[in-house]
Amino acid sequence: MTFRLPPFSRRGFIGSGVAAAAASAVPGLALAAERPLGPSLAALARAKGVRFGSAVGAGEPGSLTGAFEDSGYRQVLIDECGVLVPENELKWYVLRPDARTFAFERADRIAAFAKAHDIALRGHTLLWHHPKWFPAWLNTYDFGQGPAAGRNAQALLVDHIDKVVAHYPQIDSWDVVNETIDPKDGSIRRTVFSDAMGQEQTLDVAFHTARAAAPKARLVYNDYMGWEAGNEAHRAGVLKLLEGFRKRGTPVDALGVQSHLGTEDPAAPGSLGPPQEKAWRAFIDEATGMGYDLLITEFDVNDQNLPPGVAARDAETAALAKAYLDLMLDYHQTKEVLAWGMVDKYSWLQGFTPRKDHLAKRVTLYDDAYRPKPLREAVAAAFRSAPTRA
Numbered sequence: 109m110t111f112r113l114p115p116f117s118r119r120g121f122i123g124s125g126v127a128a129a130a131a132s133a134v135p136g137l138a139l140a141a142e143r144p145l146g147p148s149l150a151a152l153a154r155a156k157g158v159r160f161g162s163a164v165g166a167g168e169p170g171s172l173t174g175a176f177e178d179s180g181y182r183q184v185l186i187d188e189c190g191v192l193v194p195e196n197e198l199k200w201y202v203l204r205p206d207a208r209t210f211a212f213e214r215a216d217r218i219a220a221f222a223k224a225h226d227i228a229l230r231g232h233t234l235l236w237h238h239p240k241w242f243p244a245w246l247n248t249y250d251f252g253q254g255p256a257a258g259r260n261a262q263a264l265l266v267d268h269i270d271k272v273v274a275h276y277p278q279i280d281s282w283d284v285v286n287e288t289i290d291p292k293d294g295s296i297r298r299t300v301f302s303d304a305m306g307q308e309q310t311l312d313v314a315f316h317t318a319r320a321a322a323p324k325a326r327l328v329y330n331d332y333m334g335w336e337a338g339n340e341a342h343r344a345g346v347l348k349l350l351e352g353f354r355k356r357g358t359p360v361d362a363l364g365v366q367s368h369l370g371t372e373d374p375a376a377p378g379s380l381g382p383p384q385e386k387a388w389r390a391f392i393d394e395a396t397g398m399g400y401d402l403l404i405t406e407f408d409v410n411d412q413n414l415p416p417g418v419a420a421r422d423a424e425t426a427a428l429a430k431a432y433l434d435l436m437l438d439y440h441q442t443k444e445v446l447a448w449g450m451v452d453k454y455s456w457l458q459g460f461t462p463r464k465d466h467l468a469k470r471v472t473l474y475d476d477a478y479r480p481k482p483l484r485e486a487v488a489a490a491f492r493s494a495p496t497r498a
């Protein structure tokens with residue numbers, strides 16, 4: 109039976125969108141095309157008190173390439189997402205060509221798209237506190253000497269956060285600080301800001317400024333410490349940071365757990381090992397015990413080291429995702445789930461860690477013809493079986 113919804117009620121329900129159209133063009137997939145997917149991921153999540161959405165990149169201004177210019181990709185976002193997050197467009201290296209200029213155009217295009225489709229917007233990130241991700245001019249910025257250096261650094265950081273937050277008053281959830289813990293030893297990374305202001309002070313200034321600028325927004329510390337073996341020092345460092353925030357009264361509402369799940373090769377030097385469920389639960393228990401909410405902020409599943417066969421790869425990534433999401437959604441503190449991209453060909457992981465056999469990775473919920481994959485069903489099933497939260 110073909111399911112067709114009248115246009116006015118289409119949002120929140122999938123079955124007549126581009127995924128079905130694309131599938132019907134592929135021989136052998138007519139059946140899948142006819143079968144409605146049912147409620148969108150946003151609707152399934154919402155029924156449990158969770159917000160679901162995705163990152164999206166907007167490319168260069170005026171560019172006709174990139175995910176955001178692809179109508180098929182846009183349709184997947186419209187069909188599935190309750191919230192969007194600019195993938196790179198709010199980072200200093202895109203927004204800040206120099207100390208005076210704010211280049212909002214690219215993020216504005218995503219904001220306008222979200223508004224036109226009644227999709228919420230979340231912010232990533234006000235301070236990716238890692239010199240590697242600072243614009244070059246910032247890494248060599250001269251704040252002067254002595255106490256003046258601290259004041260000047262603080263003025264630049266506060267001005268940035270004030271202006272960016274004020275430009276997007278609709279953003280109700282902010283990754284204020286991103287990835288400041290060094291996974292090697294759990295220490296706080298040094299930057300020009302922390303050299304001038306102090307490490308804790310820099311992070312505290314960021315959160316206090318964000319709170320004052322957006323009193324109602326959820327303020328998040330976001331990082332990639334994962335459940336795989338090899339993340340022990342990273343997790344310990346994040347817990348120490350979270351404890352410090354609480355002791356000092358720093359306004360942080362939630363821990364963003366990036367959740368770039370990986371099927372890593374334990375034999376490779378420096379690689380991560382298998383999931384450590386018990387240690388992971390202990391980590392999450394500690395964070396929630398301190399009163400933090402949780403967000404899954406950058407979900408994808410790296411199939412880098414899985415055998416080439418598509419069906420087996422898809423089954424394995426889906427099973428891993430279901431186990432992980434079940435665990436996380438069991439915590440009523442988990443309030444948002446963000447995919448880091450919705451269609452394989454646009455995933456950052458294609459370029460970041462290519463497969464040795466050069467096959468395209470299958471790391472997101474939809475394939476390159478905008479057909480939902482078993483990973484999409486795993487996410488849907490996790491929402492269906494999740495307990496309801498307020």
Ligand code: XIL
Pocket residue numbers: 195196286287332366406456
């Ligand atoms: C990544 C983007 O996806 C890439 O396009 C970009 O080149 C680098 O950053 N952790 C984060 C995200 O917090 O901002 C990163 O996004 C992925 C890892």
